[in-house]
Amino acid sequence: MSTVVPSEPTKPSQAIPLSGLNQLLDLASKRSPDDQHRLLMGVAGLYESAADHGGAPEALADIFVALTRSAEREIRRVLAQRLAKVDWAPPALVRMLAADEIEIARPVIAASPLLLDDDLLQLLADCSIEHQIQVALRPDLGAAVARAIVAGGDAAVMTALATNRSARIEPAAFADLVGHSRQLAALRAPLTRHPSLDEDLALRLYQWVGEALRQAISDRFTLDPARLAGAIQDAAQTSAGRAASDLPAAVEWDLAAEDPDARLVAKLHRAGQLRPAYLIRALREEKLGVFAHGLATLGRFEVAQVHRALAGDTARPLFLACIAVGLDRAAFPALLTEIRKLNKGFPRDPDGSAWRLAERSADQAAYEFRLLMADADGPSV
Incomplete structure (x- = not known):
């Protein structure tokens, strides 16, 4: 009786020869x-x-x-x-x-x-x-x-992460997100609702959110009244300190002069003469208000958003706004120098490189600018 030797299982073939693959692709491309x-x-x-x-x-x-x-x-x-x-x-x-x-x-x-x-x-x-x-x-x-x-540290990507309630965010990383929300208002609402938010971080977040989000935090957590009062006091002191020093020193807007600036920019825009190059000209002529209104008009931003960017502790939002309207990123250092001369040193840039971001399209830059400048209790962009 003969012994039947089981055949070896068929192995997957080796990679197709390059010449054969090229012939197949050439054949497919003609279809x-x-x-x-x-x-x-x-x-x-x-x-x-x-x-x-x-x-x-x-x-x-x-x-x-x-x-x-x-x-x-x-x-x-x-x-x-x-x-x-x-x-x-x-x-x-x-x-x-x-x-x-x-x-x-x-x-x-x-x-x-x-x-x-x-x-x-x-x-x-x-x-x-x-x-x-x-x-x-x-x-x-x-x-x-x-x-x-x-x-x-990218604003748009961190905001997307904050809205992802199933993401596994380690405590240290989540605490960093809460810290970023002090400057990035778009993070605040999703963080308030995130399942990883604990009472300690909620109390920290409570210090810089608006009334609507404070109520949401209070509804979610039973916060100790004494700690809550301390958080409110800390927030008030911080806000008062900024109001007394940073913002007035950064932007002493002459309300009587804002209307003429707005009218000039509107006239140029209607005539089709408002171009990114005009913003540089406005700064050279020491017309910061015209620059602000022009930047807002070209980027379809709110003027208040541009004012906040000019008064910021980082030049990043201003850089994004300039990229969004088509200004050459290589021209930004000189433009920033001119703005600071007219604006008492603002926007600040303590580490000297906060605005040196990777390449962005105009649409990406506009999106990130709106995220950074969003109202604290407003919806995410």
């Missing part, structure tokens, strides 16, 4: 977008089926990634939606889609179980503000990623 879409979805179906039967061969993964890389934007967007929640896709493909433009990346970053903390940290380091915000909003975000977001 119509509809044919490319059907081809890619067919490969996705094959990969899913192979995953259900012991794993897909490496060659198929290579084909899947390469075809996706060369596919048109709309095809990549549809594929990203299909793969957003699956656990069988090639991890390299998921990472590639997560780093694609944000409309493609968003569903993958939000839900893919194949993105690990290291992948998310890489997105924070390499990708746009929109990608970073989506990482911060990811459900059940890990502590290491949350810690990196807080350490990064």
Whole structure:
């Protein structure tokens, strides 16, 4: 009786030769977008089926990634939606889609179980503000990623993290977020509602929020009346100190002169003559009020927001506002010097580099400026 020797299990094939892969891609590129879409979805179906039967061969993964890389934007967007929640896709493909433009990346970053903390940290380091915000909003975000977001100190990304109630934020990182909320008003409302807020941090937050959020904190926590009174007194002293020193020294606005400045800027705007270069000219002519109204008009900001930026303890908001209206970031140091000459040294910049941010688009800069200058009890941007 002969002995039947069981055959060895079939191993996944090695990577497809580069020449063969190039031929396949060349063939696919000559097809119509509809044919490319059907081809890619067919490969996705094959990969899913192979995953259900012991794993897909490496060659198929290579084909899947390469075809996706060369596919048109709309095809990549549809594929990203299909793969957003699956656990069988090639991890390299998921990472590639997560780093694609944000409309493609968003569903993958939000839900893919194949993105690990290291992948998310890489997105924070390499990708746009929109990608970073989506990482911060990811459900059940890990502590290491949350810690990196807080350490990064970006206003928009930290605000997104504060709204993510399922994020695992370590106590030290959450305390840092509360500390940032003293300057970043948009953080205050989401932090007030966050499950990680404890009584000690609530009392700290209580010192610099408005009446509506103070009531929300009081409704949530049973705060000791003596400690509450102390917090109110500390907040009052801090506010009075700033009112008595910083703000009047920073911006002594001549109310009689504001109307003419506003009228001049409105006239230039109606005539189509208000340009970023005019803001620089206004400063050279020592017209700080015209600069403020012009910056607000070009950026569609509130004049009060620009005034607060000019009176700030950091030049960061002013820098963001200038980028938002199209001023060259290389010109900002000289512009800041002119403003301080006219504005008694404000805005301050104690470490000399608070405004030296990574590259921002005009839209990103405007969004961050509005976050930083948001009213304390107003809605987040």
